[in-house]
Amino acid sequence: MGSSKIVQKVLWAVGAVITVVAFNNCGEGFTMANMSVSGGSVEFSTAAGESCEEAIVKVYASTFHPFLTQTCGGCHVAGGVGLGVFGSTDLISSYTAFASVGASKISSQAVNASHKPPNTGPANQARITEINSYWGAAQDKYAACLVDSGATAPTKAVKSASVKVPANLATTTAFQTMTFDLAAATPTAPLTATIDIRRYILNGTTYGYEFRNPTLRLKNTSSGSYQVQNVSVYINDTKAEELTTYQNVNAIISTTTATNLSANTANSIVVMTPNANDVIAIKYENLISTTATSPSATPTATATATATPTNVTYSQLIAVGGVFANSCVSCHSSSNARGGLDLTKYANAKTAAANIQARMNNANNPMPTSGILSEAQRTLVDVWVANGAPQ
Numbered sequence: 150m151g152s153s154k155i156v157q158k159v160l161w162a163v164g165a166v167i168t169v170v171a172f173n174n175c176g177e178g179f180t181m182a183n184m185s186v187s188g189g190s191v192e193f194s195t196a197a198g199e200s201c202e203e204a205i206v207k208v209y210a211s212t213f214h215p216f217l218t219q220t221c222g223g224c225h226v227a228g229g230v231g232l233g234v235f236g237s238t239d240l241i242s243s244y245t246a247f248a249s250v251g252a253s254k255i256s257s258q259a260v261n262a263s264h265k266p267p268n269t270g271p272a273n274q275a276r277i278t279e280i281n282s283y284w285g286a287a288q289d290k291y292a293a294c295l296v297d298s299g300a301t302a303p304t305k306a307v308k309s310a311s312v313k314v315p316a317n318l319a320t321t322t323a324f325q326t327m328t329f330d331l332a333a334a335t336p337t338a339p340l341t342a343t344i345d346i347r348r349y350i351l352n353g354t355t356y357g358y359e360f361r362n363p364t365l366r367l368k369n370t371s372s373g374s375y376q377v378q379n380v381s382v383y384i385n386d387t388k389a390e391e392l393t394t395y396q397n398v399n400a401i402i403s404t405t406t407a408t409n410l411s412a413n414t415a416n417s418i419v420v421m422t423p424n425a426n427d428v429i430a431i432k433y434e435n436l437i438s439t440t441a442t443s444p445s446a447t448p449t450a451t452a453t454a455t456a457t458p459t460n461v462t463y464s465q466l467i468a469v470g471g472v473f474a475n476s477c478v479s480c481h482s483s484s485n486a487r488g489g490l491d492l493t494k495y496a497n498a499k500t501a502a503a504n505i506q507a508r509m510n511n512a513n514n515p516m517p518t519s520g521i522l523s524e525a526q527r528t529l530v531d532v533w534v535a536n537g538a539p540q
Contacts, residue, residue: 190207190208190211191208191211191212191283191287192208192283192287193205193208193286193287193290193291193294195294200298201291201294201295201298204290204291204294205287205288205291206240206241206244208283208284208287209240209243209244209247209284210240212280212283212284212287213235213247213252213255213280213284214240214243214244214247215474215475216259216273216276216277216280216474217235217236217243217247217255218236218237218238218243218475219474219475219476219478219479220236220259220268220269220273220479221235221236221265221268222236222237222238223236223268224236224265225237225246227242233246233247233249233250234246235247235250235255248437249376249399250378250399251378251379251434251435252281252284252435253378253379253434253435254378254379254435256277256280256281259273259277260273260274260277267484267485268479268485270484272482272483272484276474306432306433306434306435306436307331307334307337307338307432307433307436308334308383308430308431308432308433309329309330309331309333309334309342309430309431310329310330310333310334310430311383311385311386311428311429311430312327312328312329312428312429312430313426313427313428313429314327314346314358314423314425314427314428314429315327315346316425318346318347318348318423318425319348319423319425321347322347322348322350323347324345324346324347324359324361325345325346325347326343326344326345326346327343327344327345327346327429328341328342328343329341329342329343329344329430329431330368332368338375338436339367339368339369339372339373340365340366340367340368340372340375340402340436341365341366341367341368341407342363342364342365342431343362343363343364343407344360344361344362344363344364344382344429344431345360345361345362346358346359346360346429347359348423349418349419349420355423356418356420357418357419357420357421357422357423358384358418358419358421358423358427359416359417359418359419360382360392360416360417360418360419361411361416361417362409362411363380363395363398363409363410363411363431364407364408364409364410365377365400365402365407365408365410365433366402366404366405366406366407366408367402367403367404367405368405369405370404370405373403373438373439374401374402374403374438374439375401375402375403375436375437375438375439376399376400376401376402376435376436376437376439377398377399377400377401377402377410377433377435377436377437378398378399378433378434378435378436378437379395379396379397379398379433379434379435380395380396380398380410380431380432380433380434381395381396381431381432381434382395382417382419382429382430382431382432383429383430383431383432384419384421384427384428384429385427385428386428386430388432389419391418391419391420392417392418392419394411394414394415394417395410395411395417398410398411401439459532460532460536460539461529461530461532461533461536461539462533462539462540463495463498463499463533463538463539463540464540465529466498466529466530466533467493467495467498472522472526472529472530473492473498475526476517476522476526477492477505477516477517478492478493480517481493492505495540498538499538499540502533502534502538503534505530505534506530506531506534509521509522509526509527509530510527510531
């Protein structure tokens with residue numbers, strides 16, 4: 150989804166601060182599903198008159214965005230070394246880059262210990278799982294919203310029907326082209342795919358299959374356009390895990406002329422014992438319609454007044470979108486406990502509550518060190534401490 154498709158709208162109060170404003174589900178019974186935030190929500194909803202795009206961006210603002218600004222803000226920002234600025238604190242810039250890369254790839258890298266430790270690794274798994282549970286549900290509602298509004302719904306993972314390997318593979322060394330009709334896939338998409346295949350033979354011995362030139366094209370000129378990311382090959386309904394050449398595919402399909410998704414890459418080999426009855430399928434991990442909606446005009450930002458809460462719990466502060474989750478755990482977690490403080494554990498947070506409050510309100514020596522938080526955010530911590538730092 151290109152930036153021209155993103156609704157350029159200020160979705161929350163001036164300062165782009167995500168602030169918890171609903172506290173009627175506190176303590177052990179608190180769940181993210183019951184949490185509202187100013188300008189964002191973990192639940193997809195157009196009840197307030199938002200467009201489908203505005204509603205999905207608001208969910209992003211409360212799920213992936215705070216996580217990415219913490220975890221990826223050192224590299225994936227303007228002028229940074231990372232590819233894609235999804236770590237930006239600017240919501241629209243972040244969402245545009247996020248939509249281009251895809252939730253699947255970003256989630257995978259977030260839990261990859263070798264990507265950018267200590268910021269990435271298994272310690273992020275629980276949080277990524279929680280975020281994706283809400284993001285996945287929101288994506289389904291977003292697709293339904295687009296259908297209801299008469300627009301083209303985006304598609305997520307699309308897997309073709311299995312096709313039997315060409316009969317002449319055993320008698321020729323030439324590549325043969327296999328064709329897959331994604332209009333018959335699950336879910337359907339108005340696209341046609343191909344991939345070249347032959348048996349991989351070395352010094353007279355057959356070792357498996359060799360693949361090259363996966364392509365994708367629109368079935369007709371009225372099919373709109375699609376962004377495709379991350380392609381996998383399945384043999385006999387089992388993913389060829391060793392075939393990783395196409396995992397970084399990121400292309401726009403907008404014509405009926407075939408687009409080669411692996412230009413300038415080496416052929417891919419899958420070692421196995423070929424059989425004349427083998428079947429091949431192709432799965433596109435993220436296939437998104439980019440013709441869903443038109444951009445809206447940018448309205449003037451207005452401040453949103455929120456009532457001061459009377460009760461705040463640790464569960465709310467540490468949940469996705471909460472003050473601790475947004476502003477503290479990138480430096481104070483089990484994998485990166487600066488100063489010996491791990492705020493992902495309630496006992497630690499309660500013991501340090503007074504010091505946390507003092508540092509957050511110290512303009513000359515604030516925590517986080519990037520600058521003093523907004524009054525609304527600091528008020529939440531003040532209320533929490535004043536009430537005895539409840540869990």
